[in-house]
Amino acid sequence: MRTLxxxxxxxxxxxxxxxxxxxxxxxxxxxxxxxLETIQDNVKKFEEANPGIKVKVTDYxxxxxxxxxxxxxxxxxxxDVIYGGQDWLPAWGAAGFIAPLDSVSPAGAVxxxxxxxAGFALTDVTYKDKVYGLPYxxxxxxxxxxxxxxxxxxxxxxxxxxxxTAAAEKLKAxxxxxxxxxxxxxxxxNFYDAFVAQAYGRGxxxxxxxxxxxxxxxxxxxxxxxxxxxxxxxxxxxQSETHESKIIPxxxxxxxxxxxxxxxxxxxxNNAADQPxxxxxxxxxxxxxxxxxxxFAKSYVxxxxxxxxxxxxxxxxxxxxxxxxxxxTVAKRWAVxxxxxxxxxxxxxxxxxxxxxxxxxxxxxLGDQAAIAKAGTYTEYSSVWSAYFRPLLAKAMVxxxxxxxxMKDGADxxxxxxxxxxxR
Amino acid sequence: MWSLKRFPALWLLPALLxxxxxxxxxxxxxxxxxxxSVMLLFPGEPFVGLDNYKRVVSSNYFQDAxxxxxxxxxxxxxLVVVIGTLIALFLQRRFFxxxxxxxxxxxxxxxxxxxxxxxxxxxxHPSFGVLNGLLRDLHLIDGSIPWLTSPRYALVSVxxxxxxxxxxxxxxxxxxxxxxxxxxxxxxAAIDCRSALKRFRYIVxxxxxxxxxxxxxxxxxxxxTSYDLVYAMTGGGxxxxxxxxxxxxxxESFSMYDFGSGSxxxxxVVxxxxxxIVAITRALPSxxxxxx
Numbered sequence: 001m002r003t004l005x006x007x008x009x010x011x012x013x014x015x016x017x018x019x020x021x022x023x024x025x026x027x028x029x030x031x032x033x034x035x036l037e038t039i040q041d042n043v044k045k046f047e048e049a050n051p052g053i054k055v056k057v058t059d060y061x062x063x064x065x066x067x068x069x070x071x072x073x074x075x076x077x078x079x080d081v082i083y084g085g086q087d088w089l090p091a092w093g094a095a096g097f098i099a100p101l102d103s104v105s106p107a108g109a110v111x112x113x114x115x116x117x118a119g120f121a122l123t124d125v126t127y128k129d130k131v132y133g134l135p136y137x138x139x140x141x142x143x144x145x146x147x148x149x150x151x152x153x154x155x156x157x158x159x160x161x162x163x164x165t166a167a168a169e170k171l172k173a174x175x176x177x178x179x180x181x182x183x184x185x186x187x188x189x190n191f192y193d194a195f196v197a198q199a200y201g202r203g204x205x206x207x208x209x210x211x212x213x214x215x216x217x218x219x220x221x222x223x224x225x226x227x228x229x230x231x232x233x234x235x236x237x238x239q240s241e242t243h244e245s246k247i248i249p250x251x252x253x254x255x256x257x258x259x260x261x262x263x264x265x266x267x268x269x270n271n272a273a274d275q276p277x278x279x280x281x282x283x284x285x286x287x288x289x290x291x292x293x294x295x296f297a298k299s300y301v302x303x304x305x306x307x308x309x310x311x312x313x314x315x316x317x318x319x320x321x322x323x324x325x326x327x328x329t330v331a332k333r334w335a336v337x338x339x340x341x342x343x344x345x346x347x348x349x350x351x352x353x354x355x356x357x358x359x360x361x362x363x364x365x366l367g368d369q370a371a372i373a374k375a376g377t378y379t380e381y382s383s384v385w386s387a388y389f390r391p392l393l394a395k396a397m398v399x400x401x402x403x404x405x406x407m408k409d410g411a412d413x414x415x416x417x418x419x420x421x422x423x424r
Numbered sequence: 425m426w427s428l429k430r431f432p433a434l435w436l437l438p439a440l441l442x443x444x445x446x447x448x449x450x451x452x453x454x455x456x457x458x459x460x461s462v463m464l465l466f467p468g469e470p471f472v473g474l475d476n477y478k479r480v481v482s483s484n485y486f487q488d489a490x491x492x493x494x495x496x497x498x499x500x501x502x503l504v505v506v507i508g509t510l511i512a513l514f515l516q517r518r519f520f521x522x523x524x525x526x527x528x529x530x531x532x533x534x535x536x537x538x539x540x541x542x543x544x545x546x547x548x549h550p551s552f553g554v555l556n557g558l559l560r561d562l563h564l565i566d567g568s569i570p571w572l573t574s575p576r577y578a579l580v581s582v583x584x585x586x587x588x589x590x591x592x593x594x595x596x597x598x599x600x601x602x603x604x605x606x607x608x609x610x611x612x613a614a615i616d617c618r619s620a621l622k623r624f625r626y627i628v629x630x631x632x633x634x635x636x637x638x639x640x641x642x643x644x645x646x647x648x649t650s651y652d653l654v655y656a657m658t659g660g661g662x663x664x665x666x667x668x669x670x671x672x673x674x675x676e677s678f679s680m681y682d683f684g685s686g687s688x689x690x691x692x693v694v695x696x697x698x699x700x701i702v703a704i705t706r707a708l709p710s711x712x713x714x715x716x
Contacts, residue, residue, distance in 0.1 A: 063659075067678030070464065091681065095464045177567045178550075184573055187659035187679075239550055240573035242659065250551050380465055387679030391485075395663030400575055424466045 025315050026054040027080040027306070030069065033059040035338055042330050046322045053315045063187060066383075073097045076305075080316050084133045084301035086124035086376065087189050087383045092301075093127040094380040099307030100130035104317040113325055120375035121297035121343030133299025134324035137334055138343035140295045140373045141197035142263040142283040149176075149257045149280075161202065161228050161287045164258060168237040171257055178239035180232060181256040185242045186394040192386045193294055193376065194260050195393060199225045200374050201288030207377045211418060216411040218404070221288070227403045230396055252277045263366065267339025270360035283365055295373030297343050300324050341370070381417040388413050458687035465681055476688035480676070486689070488664040489672045490696075493648055496583060496668060497700070500650075501643040503587045505636060508594025513624070515595065516602050533592035541656030544585035548572050548657075572658055575665040582654045582666050589653060590646060594639050601635035602628070637708045644700050649693060669693050 031039055036059055043055045060068040066088060072079050073095070084098065092098045101110045110131050114122060118138060125133040145157060153171060158164040168179035185191055199206065204221030207213055215222040232238050241247045244261050248268050251259055252275045259265075263283065272278040285291035300323050306316040323330045328347055334340040335347060336356040347353050348367060357363050389410045396406040458476055460469045480486050515526050532540065547554045548571035559565045571581045605628065613627045629636075651670040654660070660667035660675070667675075669689060677686030 067674070070678055070681070074464075091465060184662065185659050186661045186663070187655075239568075240570060240662070242545070242572070246549070253551055255551060384465065384680050384682075387675065391661065391664055391667070394661050398573075398575055398662050400663045400665075421465065 024052055024054050025311055026056050027312070027315055027319055028058065028078045029055050029319070030058045030060070030072065030079055030082045032062045032065040032083055034062070038333070038337065042323065042333070046319060049322065050315075050318055053318065055319060073303075078305065079303050080306035080312055081319055082301050082303060083136060084125070084299045085189065086296050086298070086378055087386060089125065089132055089299075089301070090127045090378050090380045091383050093130075093132055096304055098132055098301050099304045099313075100132055101134065101302060101317070101320070102130065103307050104302050104313040105321070106317075109317075109321070109325075116326075116328075116344050116346055118295070118297075118343045118345055118370065120295035120373050123375040124297040124378070125299045133297075133301040134320055135297045135299050135331070135343035136324060137264075137331070137340040138295065138297040139341035140263050140293050140369050141194055141260060141286075142266060142293065142369065143201070143286050144251075144259050144261060144266055144269065144281055144283050146251065146254070146257045146277070146280050147282050148277075149254070157284045158258075158287055159285070159291075160289070161198070161225065164287050165228070165232065165235075165237070168232070168258065169235070172235075172237060176255065176257065178237060178255070179257045180238045181247055181250050181259045182238050182240055183242075183244055183247060183259075183261055184240035184394065184397070186390040188243075189383075189386060190244070190262070191390050192393065193296065195225065195229075196222075196376055197286060197294035198229075198260060198288075200292040200294055201225075201286030201290065203288060203290040203292065211377070211379060213411040213414045216404075216407040223403065223407055226393065226396055226406065230399060230403055233397050234399055248275065251281065263341060263361075263369070264339045267357075267360045283361065283369070285365075285369065290372070291369075292372045292374050293369060294376055295370065296376060341366075379418075379421075381421050385410075385414050385417050454687045454690055457683050458691050460684055462683040462687075463681055464683075472684065476684045477692070480672075480685050480688045480692070485664060485667065485672060485675075486669075489667045489669045492579060492664070492667055493669040495579065496586070496650065496654075497644050497647040499580075499583045500586050500590070500647040501640055503583070504590045504594050504643045504647075505639050507587065508591050508639065509598055509632075509636070511591065512595045512598035512602055513628075515599060529595055530592045532589050533596075535589070537589065537652035538656050540585060540589050541653050544581075544588070544653075545572065545657055548581050573662055575662050578658055578662060578665045582657050585657060586647065586650055586653055590643060594643070597635055597639060598632060601632040605631045633708075637705065640708060641701055641704050644704055645697055648697055648700060669696075 029043065036057075039057060039059075043057055047054060065083070066085070069079075069082060069088075069092075071077075073092075082098075084092070089098070113134060114131060117125075117135060121135050121138040122131070124138075125131055125135065149171070150157060150167070153174060155167045155170060156163075158167050164180075171179040183190060183194060196206065199215075199222035202221035202225055204215070204225065206215045206220075206222050214220050217223060229238075239250070239256065241250055244265050247259055247261055248265065250256060251269055254277060266281060266283055269275060269281040270278045286293040300320045302313070302316045302320060306312040324344075328342070328344045331342045331344050332347055332350060332353060335342050335353050339357065339360060342353075354363055357366065392401065392406045392409055395401040396403050459471060459473060461472045461476070462469050511529060515522065515529065535543070546552075548556075550556060550568040550570050550573070553568075553571070555571065556565070556568045559569070569577065571577045609627060610623075613623045617623050617626075649670045650668060651674070654666055654668055655671060655674075658666040660671045670693065673686050673689045673693065675686075676689055677683050680686075
């Protein structure tokens with residue numbers, strides 16, 4: 001009996017002497033489910049490098065992500081680190097759901113990392129002069145075309161939207177039913193982003209420095225671009241797809257010549273392993289007078305819940321720093337393996353990245369595009385406004401509403417929200 | 425002396441408490457929310473009376489969504505019941521492979537709404553969809569029809585998908601009702617009347633009428649509150665072509681961050697559903713709800 005007691009005490013002592021097992025802290029990490037296996041593998045590497053911290057990954061689909069997160073915040077569901085989007089970040093910051101990174105990081109750490117982040121991406125992760133996230137990936141929206149189709153038809157790569165129309169009409173006359181394939185899903189933020197990217201190509205400013213909307217003016221380039229889209233639909237030049245994942249096979253049927261999507265889609269389009277027309281696709285500067293486009297960053301963000309608990313805050317910072325901080329191993333992995341863009345500028349000089357990207361894109365064109373990319377205008381109420389405006393855009397494109405009324409309604413709603421927010 | 429009859433309320437309490445907790449509390453909270461301004465972006469939750477209801481009802485979206493929901497319901501509910509009845513009558517017959525056919529007919533029942541949506545997206549896809557391919561093979565069309573992205577076709581397309589998912593349940597219930605009819609009555613009817621249509625009208629229909637009323641009510645409510653399938657297929661678009669009221673609850677709450685307005689739409693849906701139930705049961709009188 002005495003032996004049994006002694007053995008029990010010894011076992012208890014051993015357990016108590018192993019803080020790694022007894023005091024593991026588990027971070028709740030919430031993501032959308034893009035390439036979940038890679039996420040899990042990155043998490044595993046973090047756990048190996050940080051004994052005592054475990055990370056539980058919860059994933060949602062991209063269309064369900066935003067509302068699932070809002071539900072988690074509203075329901076106080078334990079959530080420590082999340083994927084953040086540039087369009088939600090100010091609203092979540094204003095609502096007190098997320099915390100500035102300098103509240104969880106050692107002094108000066110965020111400022112040091114900021115120096116390496118591309119301008120548009122830094123804008124996207126900043127709210128009220130505080131950095132709320134480090135980039136998970138950063139990308140631009142690109143105008144992509146099929147080189148072979150254009151070469152066979154003797155069409156030069158279009159440089160303006162009017163040239164896109166002319167090229168599409170020529171292809172249609174030659175038997176291509178819908179030369180343009182377009183991601184048309186009013187519930188996705190991409191839908192508005194793609195429109196902004198096109199308008200930026202024309203040199204549009206959608207808002208002035210005081211955040212007054214400018215796009216309802218018929219002379220504004222955004223107004224003209226919506227008119228262009230409505231005309232293209234009316235002429236039967238466009239085929240809608242509900243998601244980029246369907247644009248990839250659609251472009252690979254050879255039945256379409258142009259599309260406007262996130263740049264990383266080009267990597268999937270040119271993936272020889274599973275796409276029959278891999279190698280035929282290239283990006284061209286966004287049509288228009290300035291060729292600018294929209295650049296954006298998705299980021300790792302720490303919640304206010306985590307920041308309020310010193311132990312969790314410390315672990316959350318370690319995790320964010322591992323995923324997005326120097327030496328940028330994880331960001332590089334996403335770039336090399338998946339073709340995801342990045343905001344960490346030193347990676348543009350990385351040989352592995354250059355070699356990997358060279359397989360599916362002209363790296364110089366990518367760099368040129370990133371250099372002139374512009375951040376979107378994001379405020380506390382912009383995601384609410386965008387949710388209101390996207391269905392209006394969708395209606396105008398397919399001719400169910402006039403461009404003039406759509407832009408007027410959009411501007412009115414923006415002003416209403418702006419005033420409401422100012423008086424809150 | 426202990427008796428179950430002495431304290432009926434007490435005995436029911438263990439069952440009633442969880443029901444109250446899981447049903448009454450959320451409904452009461454939603455009602456409270458609908459009467460307050462509950463917006464994530466703005467601090468405080470002040471009482472606003474019926475303002476949320478007024479704002480929601482006067483919006484363009486609401487009128488589009490209400491019209492779409494009513495059209496969706498008016499098309500889907502009768503279609504499910506009529507097609508379900510025809511299939512149930514067919515499956516009542518015994519023929520070679522009837523068990524296999526019955527299993528196949530029930531297949532859509534086991535598929536979650538999101539999976540059914542993916543399946544139907546592939547059917548309706550303009551480039552490589554089955555339907556356009558079939559129509560092209562039959563030389564009925566030259567190009568492709570944008571089933572899900574044209575305002576003209578999108579609502580009809582999602583109605584077709586919705587009806588497909590709901591038919592199995594109707595078939596099961598109607599087959600149960602049909603099997604309850606006295607076989608001698610059916611045999612006598614077969615001898616007395618050669619017209620199958622008349623036999624259905626005067627013998628079979630009165631016997632299954634109560635079940636049909638149940639199914640019409642059930643399907644009207646299912647269609648009126650349909651969400652997942654339509655959301656996954658079209659996201660409510662193009663524009664507002666397939667935006668339903670149930671979708672508007674989600675949109676107001678999670679896209680607009682306005683839980684007060686979202687709850688107001690939810691209560692409007694409840695009120696309209698109640699009106700629908702009364703209207704259907706009055707239009708299709710049966711002894712289903714008659715007092716003994």
